Amino acid sequence: MSGTVTLTFPAQTGNVALARTLAAAMSARADLPLDQLEDVRLAVDEAVSQLIIDAAPGSDIACAFTLMGDALDIVVSGTSTSGRTPDADTFSWTVMSALVDTVTARVDAGVVSLRLFVTRHAPVDA
Amino acid sequence: MSEPAARPSRWGEEQRLHERALLDEFARLDHTDPRRASIRDEIVTMHLPLVQHLARRYRDRGEPLEDLVQVGTIGLIKAVDRFDPERGTELSTFATPTILGEIKRHFRDRAWAVRVPRRLQELQAQVVSRTDELTRTLHRAPTVRELAESLGVGEEDVLDALEARHAYATASIDAGGDAEERAAAPVVRSLGIDDPSFGAIEDRESLRPLLEALPERERTIIVLRFFRHMSQTQIAEELGISQMHVSRLLARTLAQLREGMTAD
Numbered sequence: 446m447s448g449t450v451t452l453t454f455p456a457q458t459g460n461v462a463l464a465r466t467l468a469a470a471m472s473a474r475a476d477l478p479l480d481q482l483e484d485v486r487l488a489v490d491e492a493v494s495q496l497i498i499d500a501a502p503g504s505d506i507a508c509a510f511t512l513m514g515d516a517l518d519i520v521v522s523g524t525s526t527s528g529r530t531p532d533a534d535t536f537s538w539t540v541m542s543a544l545v546d547t548v549t550a551r552v553d554a555g556v557v558s559l560r561l562f563v564t565r566h567a568p569v570d571a
Numbered sequence: 572m573s574e575p576a577a578r579p580s581r582w583g584e585e586q587r588l589h590e591r592a593l594l595d596e597f598a599r600l601d602h603t604d605p606r607r608a609s610i611r612d613e614i615v616t617m618h619l620p621l622v623q624h625l626a627r628r629y630r631d632r633g634e635p636l637e638d639l640v641q642v643g644t645i646g647l648i649k650a651v652d653r654f655d656p657e658r659g660t661e662l663s664t665f666a667t668p669t670i671l672g673e674i675k676r677h678f679r680d681r682a683w684a685v686r687v688p689r690r691l692q693e694l695q696a697q698v699v700s701r702t703d704e705l706t707r708t709l710h711r712a713p714t715v716r717e718l719a720e721s722l723g724v725g726e727e728d729v730l731d732a733l734e735a736r737h738a739y740a741t742a743s744i745d746a747g748g749d750a751e752e753r754a755a756a757p758v759v760r761s762l763g764i765d766d767p768s769f770g771a772i773e774d775r776e777s778l779r780p781l782l783e784a785l786p787e788r789e790r791t792i793i794v795l796r797f798f799r800h801m802s803q804t805q806i807a808e809e810l811g812i813s814q815m816h817v818s819r820l821l822a823r824t825l826a827q828l829r830e831g832m833t834a835d
Contacts, residue, residue: 465737466734469730469733469734470730472715473714473715473716473726473729473730476714476715476716477714478711478712478713478714478804479702479712479713479714479715479718479733479814479815480712480802480803480804480814480818481712481802482714482715482733483733483803483814483815483818483821483822484803486737486818486822487818487821487822487825490822490825490826491825491829494829498833536778536828536832537829539797539798540797540825543796543797543798543800566711567711
């Protein structure tokens with residue numbers, strides 16, 4: 446399976462649950478074991494929550510999920526007030542790094558993107 | 572809409588006059604007067620046959636009759652409190668819609684609280700126990716697909732059960748946890764939070780006081796998952812609780828920490 450599924454919503458904490466639900470559903474499609482699925486849900490929760498804290502008023506958060514075989518590529522982005530990426534020495538970054546394989550951040554014209562990449566750890570029989 | 576056959580026919584003229592006298596006195600008395608309670612009790616007792624009569628109409632709908640009488644009586648009490656004898660209507664006529672309203676509301680509440688979530692509650696319990704079983708045989712956590720196949724349900728159903736579990740976990744934060752939580756013995760080996768890996772982050776974010784304020788088990792789970800890099804399944808084994816329980820505690824604790832760090 447391939448293709449990207451995207452979700453866009455106003456940058457308000459009440460909407461984080463939407464991203465969590467989609468994260469779980471996409472993790473299931475990637476055939477991630479339940480503990481990894483829950484990790485992805487937590488990581489997306491953390492990424493979206495951090496972007497909302499720094500979101501410009503009235504802006505949106507976008508989540509893009511791309512299935513790549515036994516991997517899931519997730520990009521969470523939003524227009525930030527500070528225009529800065531989260532620092533790598535924060536607890537938030539520590540949390541996200543522990544939950545997925547890699548976390549990278551970039552900022553482009555005020556839009557901060559957090560990229561979470563996760564691969565299935567244990568082999569699963571097809 | 573008025574309901575017929577509201578007043579028990581066996582009432583004689585004497586009882587009718589007595590009721591009228593009670594209602595007049597009840598309406599006259601100051602709301603703080605201690606006599607009001609006993610007069611209200613007597614009025615309510617006189618009209619209990621009406622509540623029983625109305626409740627029996629709904630007795631075949633899966634709720635115990637005594638529960639229906641009980642909620643119907645609440646409606647009767649409300650009606651007595653609101654009744655104005657000057658209006659010239661009978662209390663029984665006035666109270667009937669209120670009593671029926673309480674009984675119908677009871678059915679609506681039960682439908683929401685029991686019927687809909689029960690399917691998910693049962694599925695949740697199955698997902699939890701089957702996850703543990705499959706984890707033992709597979710030597711890793713099962714996937715949603717494997718759980719769905721094993722339980723003979725759709726993958727969407729498993730996702731719904733997981734989702735409902737998180738929704739419930741969030742709702743139960745203030746309620747002080749649920750049965751699984753209380754049942755899980757807090758056999759947590761002591762873990763210092765003087766972990767050197769905290770060093771880089773603690774100064775800026777006052778993480779240490781927040782971690783110190785956590786219950787020991789929550790703190791242990793945070794340390795094991797984020798600083799010792801154990802998986803949820805490994806932590807579950809270590810603490811003797813289910814992996815789903817670990818994930819709920821993680822979600823809840825992270826939300827609390829985040830709130831603590833952003834609330835300045």
